[in-house]
Amino acid sequence: xxxxxxxxxxxxxxxxxxxxxxxxxxxxxxxxxxxxxxxxxxxxxxxxxxxxxxxxxxxxxxxxxxxxxxxxxxxxxxxxxxxxxxxxxxxxxxxxxxxxxxxxxxxxxxxxxxxxxxxxxxxxxxxxxxxxxxxxxxxxxxxxxxxxxxxxxxxxxxxxxxxxxxxxxxxxxxxxxxxxxxxxxxxxxxxxxxxxxxxxxxxxxxxxxxxxxxxxxxxxxxxxxxxxxxxxxxxxxxxxxxxxxxxxxxxxxxxxxxxxxxxxxxxxxxxxxxxxxxxxxxxxxxxxxxxxxxxxxxx
Amino acid sequence: xxxxxxxxxxxxxxxxxxxxxxxxxxxxxxxxxxxxxxxxxxxxxxxxxxxxxxxxxxxxxxxxxxxxxxxxxxxxxxxxxxxxxxxxxxxxxxxxxxxxxxxxxxxxxxxxxxxxxxxxxxxxxxxxxxxxxxxxxxxxxxxxxxxxxxxxxxxxxxxxxxxxxxxxxxxxxxxxxxxxxxxxxxxxxxxxxxxxxxxxxxxxxxxxxxxxxxxxxxxxxxxxxxxxxxxxxxxxxxxx
Numbered sequence: 001x002x003x004x005x006x007x008x009x010x011x012x013x014x015x016x017x018x019x020x021x022x023x024x025x026x027x028x029x030x031x032x033x034x035x036x037x038x039x040x041x042x043x044x045x046x047x048x049x050x051x052x053x054x055x056x057x058x059x060x061x062x063x064x065x066x067x068x069x070x071x072x073x074x075x076x077x078x079x080x081x082x083x084x085x086x087x088x089x090x091x092x093x094x095x096x097x098x099x100x101x102x103x104x105x106x107x108x109x110x111x112x113x114x115x116x117x118x119x120x121x122x123x124x125x126x127x128x129x130x131x132x133x134x135x136x137x138x139x140x141x142x143x144x145x146x147x148x149x150x151x152x153x154x155x156x157x158x159x160x161x162x163x164x165x166x167x168x169x170x171x172x173x174x175x176x177x178x179x180x181x182x183x184x185x186x187x188x189x190x191x192x193x194x195x196x197x198x199x200x201x202x203x204x205x206x207x208x209x210x211x212x213x214x215x216x217x218x219x220x221x222x223x224x225x226x227x228x229x230x231x232x233x234x235x236x237x238x239x240x241x242x243x244x245x246x247x248x249x250x251x252x253x254x255x256x257x258x259x260x261x262x263x264x265x266x267x268x269x270x271x272x273x274x275x276x277x278x279x280x281x282x283x284x285x286x287x288x289x290x291x292x293x294x295x296x297x298x299x
Numbered sequence: 300x301x302x303x304x305x306x307x308x309x310x311x312x313x314x315x316x317x318x319x320x321x322x323x324x325x326x327x328x329x330x331x332x333x334x335x336x337x338x339x340x341x342x343x344x345x346x347x348x349x350x351x352x353x354x355x356x357x358x359x360x361x362x363x364x365x366x367x368x369x370x371x372x373x374x375x376x377x378x379x380x381x382x383x384x385x386x387x388x389x390x391x392x393x394x395x396x397x398x399x400x401x402x403x404x405x406x407x408x409x410x411x412x413x414x415x416x417x418x419x420x421x422x423x424x425x426x427x428x429x430x431x432x433x434x435x436x437x438x439x440x441x442x443x444x445x446x447x448x449x450x451x452x453x454x455x456x457x458x459x460x461x462x463x464x465x466x467x468x469x470x471x472x473x474x475x476x477x478x479x480x481x482x483x484x485x486x487x488x489x490x491x492x493x494x495x496x497x498x499x500x501x502x503x504x505x506x507x508x509x510x511x512x513x514x515x516x517x518x519x520x521x522x523x524x525x526x527x528x529x530x531x532x533x534x535x536x537x538x539x
Contacts, residue, residue: 018409019406019417019420021408204404205406207404208404208405208406208417209417210390210393211364211366211393211398211400211404212393212394212417212418212421212463213390213391213394213418213421213422213467214390214421215386215387215390215391216387216390
């Protein structure tokens with residue numbers, strides 16, 4: 001293979017429209033801007049998709065679980081726990097109810113108080129984990145029944161802290177989308193500046209073309225082709241680099257906690273393929289608008 | 300050829316003047332460069348435009364090939380009022396006017412052959428360049444087709460500009476000081492080419508301050524001589 005033939009500039013020069021000189025800093029500016037913006041767009045896309053996924057997951061997982069906390073004097077704790085379990089057994093919407101044992105409680109407290117916590121000397125309430133079925137639980141009805149059967153039991157369906165988490169994730173997703181829109185607008189603005197600069201630098205070329213009978217659409221097309229191709233190639237490189245960097249992020253399996261799996265996953269990667277085409281579309285529209293505006297200003 | 304282009308072409312073949320100026324003035328701000336100029340150029344005619352430096356010859360030609368718009372008066376090209384032309388109409392009309400510019404106006408990054416065929420390319424007729432070799436041979440540039448414009452001599456540039464001006468077989472050929480940068484022998488050669496084109500039926504308008512060239516031409520062709528003086532256009536008499 002002759003690697004000398006794989007010269008990016010040569011590719012651009014042979015495929016671009018020849019009536020406009022292809023070299024110059026505007027070519028490099030467009031390539032660099034498109035590559036940088038595509039790189040950033042990959043991460044904005046990953047953020048948006050991952051937080052969307054996270055919001056859905058938190059919403060569905062937390063809405064399927066609930067907890068009953070029983071705080072009672074030591075002598076009544078077992079009796080109230082049994083009463084709660086009896087109530088839950090007959091409550092519609094409860095798929096499974098399980099009393100957390102000492103090991104579970106220790107695991108829950110360990111991140112806050114460390115290992116070797118003397119649980120038997122502490123007034124730790126009993127916790128019952130409830131898994132709901134698709135019908136869900138009538139929370140108010142259950143609270144009233146628990147009040148009668150086990151006064152020390154408090155039902156928590158996680159709504160209080162689930163909603164802010166889901167809202168936060170949704171806002172992050174919106175921020176990701178706003179970032180993508182800003183990237184698109186910035187790319188358009190940068191390409192417009194580069195196109196305006198190229199049009200000004202090639203005013204002699206435009207003049208000659210018009211004098212030999214070129215219509216505005218021909219002149220505009222010559223610039224639009226070059227900028228669209230440059231934006232596509234730049235964005236392709238940027239998206240590839242962004243994709244590689246994204247793939248290098250720690251995977252969900254390597255991490256734990258709420259922020260696991262923040263990179264692109266599964267079909268998310270297909271969105272990556274759209275970035276070069278989107279960049280080309282932005283360049284096409286920006287250059288075309290700039291070219292026609294400039295040509296119209298010429299008598 | 301588009302519908303609009305075809306319409307313009309039909310209008311031109313309907314017995315109109317190639318160009319007609321009625322009380323045309325042109326100026327910047329309050330200063331008139333040309334004032335109340337009227338002229339009719341018939342198809343197949345040969346005109347010289349002369350006058351001292353700065354008299355407005357190039358401005359007059361620019362009005363003729365629609366590079367400038369008159370500040371007052373009316374210009375009709377191929378039967379169509381310039382003031383009523385859309386931007387595309389102006390482009391289509393320019394394709395029917397071959398212009399040899401004083402400074403030639405080439406795209407320096409393209410070889411001579413591509414510069415000469417540029418009018419065909421902008422008209423989406425790039426495949427009609429089969430006569431290019433013959434045309435370049437006619438202007439004596441057959442062996443220079445790969446040269447870039449900066450590599451050409453003054454005479455070669457003028458001949459290349461002439462080749463580009465006529466490759467679309469225009470009805471009207473305008474030359475602005477075509478012999479300004481060449482020696483006498485080369486200017487005679489360029490003049491011969493323009494006279495030959497006129498004999499083929501093309502309308503020719505040449506701006507020059509070279510009275511010897513005009514005298515030489517008048518021996519070979521029935522040329523009218525126009526003179527720009529004091530912002531006015533006059534028909535020059537026997538003093539030439």
